[in-house]
Amino acid sequence: MTQTILITGASTGIGRAAAQRFMAEGWNVLATMRNPESSDLTGENLSLLRLDVTDADSIHEAVAAGLQHFGRIDALLNNAGYGACGPLEAFTEAQIRRQFETNVFGLLAVTRAVLPQMRAQKSGVVVNISSVGGRMTFPFFSLYHGTKFAVEGITEALAFELATFGAKVKIVEPGAIKTDFAGRSLDFTNDPALAEYQPLIGKVLEVFGQTDRPSSDPSIVADVIWQAVTDGTDRLRYTAGEDARVLMANRSAMDDASFTAGVKARFGI
Ligand SMILES: NC(=O)c1ccc[n+]([C@@H]2O[C@H](COP(=O)([O-])OP(=O)(O)OC[C@H]3O[C@@H](n4cnc5c(N)ncnc54)[C@H](OP(=O)(O)O)[C@@H]3O)[C@@H](O)[C@H]2O)c1
Structure with missing residues (x-):
């Protein structure tokens, strides 16, 4: 039986690459996004559906339409997301x-x-896109890290729950990926009147703005998502990208004080 995946935020970047990967593997793909009319994704086993993750009606309508179209949902990729960056005080x-x-x-x-x-099928795999930023932090990303640390905790706990009926939930932690994330999906907010933060803001923008920073193609993340959905294991976490693998290994090898000292040195704090 052909399997079906529902993907959120499939318009660009990682979600789009995952949709293409699963279609190429012969899966049915429910590619959901806020504006499906502007998508150029095509495929025989593809259904484009409108879904805004902040709009409950759109979620229920998309899931119902997806089930009607393909009959089942074997995997869910929770990918939609964006990053807020700036001093906490500057945000509304x-x-x-x-x-x-x-x-x-x-x-x-x-x-x-x-x-x-x-639960009715007694099977399924949910993959939640976290980030290396779900396990370590950098200055001015308190809100984004807060959300991704939450995703990590939610997923870890949920894995026990879903195991009771044979389903799995997994975490994919990308490093820097070449997508719209650092462009249109970055909510950068600053207030120059908050003078104390400005030197550090300048340094953070300089470090994250370096164009020669290593970054991976979204297809690398799609490969990891494919592995997470299909490997049949109970493995919880998967990094995506060489930078993510190195960062995670370094973070695990350090205590909090050493890691914090390293970040401060990097940003001149
Ligand atoms: N790129 C990286 O370096 C990186 C690293 C670690 C983790 N991630 C994570 O990867 C995920 C995908 O990001 P990306 O890198 O692929 O960036 P992206 O190309 O900007 O894609 C972000 C996607 O999220 C969607 N989205 C945002 N708000 C939404 C909402 N309310 N409802 C439905 N969809 C919504 C966007 O839809 P619209 O087209 O409608 O805006 C877009 O499809 C995010 O969760 C991000 O945190 C990215």
Whole structure:
């Protein structure tokens, strides 16, 4: 029986690459996005559906339409997300809530909409896209790290729950990936009147703006997502990208004080 995956945020970047990978493997793909009318994804085993992870009605309509179209959902890729960057004090309350509504509450809502189907099937794999930033932090990303640390904890705990009926939930942690993430998906917010932060903001922009920083193609993440969905193991975490592998190994080898000292040295704090 042909298997089906539902992907959130499939318009660009990692979600789009995953849609292409699963189609190439012969899966049915429910490629969901906020504006499906502007997508150029094509394929026989593809259904483009509108889904905004912050809009409950759109989630339930997309899941129902997907089930009607392909009959089942074997895998869910919670990929939709973006990064807020800047001093906490510079953000409005609405911006803070939008970051958590998208990256955390949206992921929870889509998962809750798909789980009844997986429970009925007694199988399924959910893959949650976290980040190296779900396990370590850098200055001015307090909101983004907050969401990705939340995704890590949610996933780790949920794995016990889903095992009770034979489903799995896994975490993919990409490093730097060449997508729209650092462009249109970055909510960079600053207030020059917050003078104390400005020297560090300058340094952070300089480090993250370096064009020769190593970064991977989104197809690398799609390969890892494919592995996570299909390897049949209970493995919880998968890094994606060579930089992610090195960063995670270094973080695991260090205690908190050593890691913090390293970040401070890197950013001249
Ligand atoms: N690129 C990296 O270096 C990197 C590293 C680690 C983790 N990640 C994670 O990878 C995931 C995908 O990001 P990307 O790198 O592929 O960037 P991207 O190309 O900018 O893709 C982000 C996707 O999220 C979607 N999205 C944002 N808000 C949404 C909402 N409310 N409802 C539905 N979709 C929404 C966007 O849809 P629209 O087209 O409608 O805006 C877009 O499809 C994110 O969770 C990100 O945190 C990225």
